Amino acid sequence: MFIQTEATPNPATLKFLPGRTVLAEGTLDMRDADAAEKSPLASRLFAIKDVSGVFFGQDFIAVTKATGEWNHLKPAILGAIMEHYLSNESILRDAAEITSGDDADEFFDEKDASTVTTIKELIETRVRPAVASDGGDITFKGYRDGVVFLNMRGACAGCPSSTATLKNGIENLLRHFVPDVTEVRPV
Numbered sequence: 001m002f003i004q005t006e007a008t009p010n011p012a013t014l015k016f017l018p019g020r021t022v023l024a025e026g027t028l029d030m031r032d033a034d035a036a037e038k039s040p041l042a043s044r045l046f047a048i049k050d051v052s053g054v055f056f057g058q059d060f061i062a063v064t065k066a067t068g069e070w071n072h073l074k075p076a077i078l079g080a081i082m083e084h085y086l087s088n089e090s091i092l093r094d095a096a097e098i099t100s101g102d103d104a105d106e107f108f109d110e111k112d113a114s115t116v117t118t119i120k121e122l123i124e125t126r127v128r129p130a131v132a133s134d135g136g137d138i139t140f141k142g143y144r145d146g147v148v149f150l151n152m153r154g155a156c157a158g159c160p161s162s163t164a165t166l167k168n169g170i171e172n173l174l175r176h177f178v179p180d181v182t183e184v185r186p187v
Contacts, residue, residue, distance in 0.1 A: 001085055003078055008135040010159035013053070013064045014074070015135035016081055021059060022091060027137045028056040029153040040089045044080040048073065055135065055154030056091065062135035062154045107142035107149075116143050118178050123150075127170055131156060138170070146182035148174060162186070 004017040028038070031053050036042035042054045045063060050073060053064030063077055108116045120140050131138050136156030142149040150170070156162050171184040 001082055003081055005074065005078075006135070008062065008155040008159075009161045009165075010064070010135070010155040012066075012158065013055075013062050013135055013155035014070055014077075015155070016061045016063060016077065017059060018061065018081055018085060020085070022061055023056045023058055025058070027058075027153060028092075029137070029157070030054045031157075037093070039092050040087075041081065041084040041091055044084055045077060048076045048080060051077070053154075053157070055137070057132050057135070057137065057154070060132075060135060064155070064158070106140060108144065112143055112180075115178060115180055116140075119143060119148055119174060119181070122174060122177055123170075126173060131165075141187045146180055148181055148184045149187050150184060152186050 002019060004019070006015040006017065008015050030036045030038065030042050030046075033043070033046040036046040036054060039054075039056070041061070042056075045051050045054045045061075050065050050068040051063055052066035053062075055062040055064075061081065065073055123138065123140055127138055134155055136152065136154035136159070138156060139151045139153070140148070141151050150166070152159075152162060156165070159165075166184050166186060171181070174181040174184060
């Protein structure tokens with residue numbers, strides 16, 4: 001098994017590509033060892049000193065470190081991923097909570113439903129694929145008074161360039177296609 005690695009814009013997060021499907025649909029973001037109990041693979045990764053976050057996408061695993069150097073952590077992470085896939089265990093224990101982007105706790109006024117539909121379509125088709133290539137995910141959370149609220153996960157959470165991505169990238173894109181949008185904020 002050959003596992004590739006890719007840097008992300010977040011220097012604390014590295015993307016691992018095992019060459020096979022990680023999650024068939026949705027994403028899963030685990031920020032501590034308790035949350036990692038949903039997954040045997042995530043539990044293995046959190047057992048490595050200095051791992052502070054694990055994010056599963058369709059074909060990648062993004063690992064965030066608290067401290068330490070990647071050249072010391074990377075071999076242990078690669079070993080844990082390899083061990084997991086060789087064990088033939090499933091990625092998830094039971095039915096873990098996967099984020100698909102269709103969050104039940106979204107908020108917006110019903111009169112803005114058509115605007116929200118357009119915003120969600122733009123996020124799904126233009127934003128999420130680009131952000132996934134950087135080891136993260138961004139999903140719609142809400143819309144109120146021209147402000148779009150987004151959830152940032154994986155490499156996006158805590159990334160030094162996330163503000164620039166939100167303001168210069170996503171906000172400009174949404175304002176271009178949806179004139180009612182005045183601002184984008186992370187939740």
